[in-house]
Amino acid sequence: MTLDAGELERLYAYPAADRPWVRTNFVSTLDGAATGTDGKSGTLGGEADTRVFALLRSLSDVIVVGAGTARDEGYADFEVDTELRARLGLAPAPTMVLVSRRLDIPPALIARGTVVVTTADADPEAVAALGRTLEVIAEGRGEIDWTAVLAWFAERGWNRVLCEGGPSLHGELVGLDLVDELCLTIAPVLTAGDAPRIAHGDDPVHHTMTLAHAIEADGGLLTRWVRSRHP
Ligand SMILES: NC(=O)c1ccc[n+]([C@@H]2O[C@H](COP(=O)([O-])OP(=O)(O)OC[C@H]3O[C@@H](n4cnc5c(N)ncnc54)[C@H](OP(=O)(O)O)[C@@H]3O)[C@@H](O)[C@H]2O)c1
Known part of the structure; x- marks a missing residue:
């Protein structure tokens, strides 16, 4: 899919919030690895992920x-x-x-x-x-x-607020239920190995998220997930 700049800006606009809204941004392989074979995340994302990464910075x-x-x-x-x-x-x-x-x-x-x-x-x-x-x-x-x-x-x-990780910091914020949304690029790659996931911490939690969008790009998916906070 061709990514229109205006449409991307609309899809990734921060909600009007009267408090700090915590957005996190990660890329992951299909089997959940947060790093590629070089131990970094940059090798996982394609051109579309790079564009969104830059856009999210520009919006923060x-x-x-x-x-x-x-x-x-x-x-x-x-x-x-x-x-x-x-x-x-x-x-x-x-x-x-x-x-x-x-x-x-x-x-x-x-x-x-x-x-x-x-x-x-x-x-x-x-x-x-x-x-x-x-x-x-x-x-x-x-x-x-x-x-x-x-x-x-x-x-x-x-x-x-834009948090770019890494997994330790993300795990802490998730554990505290302070993450309002996750922008996650799912790269069309399997890695196996023992790479970290995008969040890890001492205690598991179960926080449901609602899909805001999923865009096919570079053979993978650009997704945005918002924390479901029901009273
Ligand atoms: N897939 C992705 O999108 C993505 C995104 C980001 C990072 N990564 C990858 O993740 C790996 C790094 O993982 P990581 O878990 O080590 O990253 P990290 O959370 O960025 O770094 C951990 C370090 O950050 C500081 N820190 C984080 N949370 C803290 C807290 N709550 N309180 C105090 N200090 C805190 C500490 O630094 P000090 O040691 O200075 O005390 C800690 O040692 C790299 O390989 C990177 O490429 C992947």
């Missing part, structure tokens, strides 16, 4: 990513559709939010004015060192207090 206020993914995938500078963002009244670029306990932050991200989310009991020296160039949000002892972090986002009007 904030991009949240675990330090593991930032390190493994070599996160660095990135471009967004500034015309689209201006049309939607968004800031010129989304803010990158890096989640880390050890505070081993790739230098390329430090240069971008990234915000770092960590725990309140993180190494004070590392927090102080980072705090000289970056904003550090330290919430929660032992585990990050995500409710407090999202309240912090809300204060800044960051309601369009």
Whole structure:
């Protein structure tokens, strides 16, 4: 199927929400692997997935990513559709939010004015060192207090939250039932092996999702799933 830019923008528009809406974005093989044979996810997605990945960034206020993914995938500078963002009244670029306990932050991200989310009991020296160039949000002892972090986002009007993983961070957000929607590209590939899934955590949960759309592209599917929250 040919993907029309306007139609994609409509399909992936954030809902009008008066709170931070947490969208996560992943690619997975048919047998549920979150990484290809090179241990990265980029090799799984085709051209359509790349387009949607970029569009989701362009539609977001904030991009949240675990330090593991930032390190493994070599996160660095990135471009967004500034015309689209201006049309939607968004800031010129989304803010990158890096989640880390050890505070081993790739230098390329430090240069971008990234915000770092960590725990309140993180190494004070590392927090102080980072705090000289970056904003550090330290919430929660032992585990990050995500409710407090999202309240912090809300204060800044960051309601369009995009989380790009990885599986550890995603598993935690799923476990806390904070994921409002999942954008999942299903790649037409079988891998077997012992690759991680797109979410893992200590305790299994059962959260039902409703299909918003499924588009055939590059032989696979671009899907969007919204959390079913019945009162
Ligand atoms: N298929 C996909 O769409 C997709 C998407 C993203 C990533 N991936 C793949 O997933 C793999 C990485 O997986 P991963 O589970 O290690 O990724 P991850 O969740 O990005 O990274 C884990 C690390 O991030 C930090 N972190 C995450 N959640 C945290 C939390 N709640 N509190 C404190 N720190 C937290 C910690 O960093 P510190 O070590 O700094 O404390 C932790 O060691 C890579 O191979 C990547 O290619 C696939």
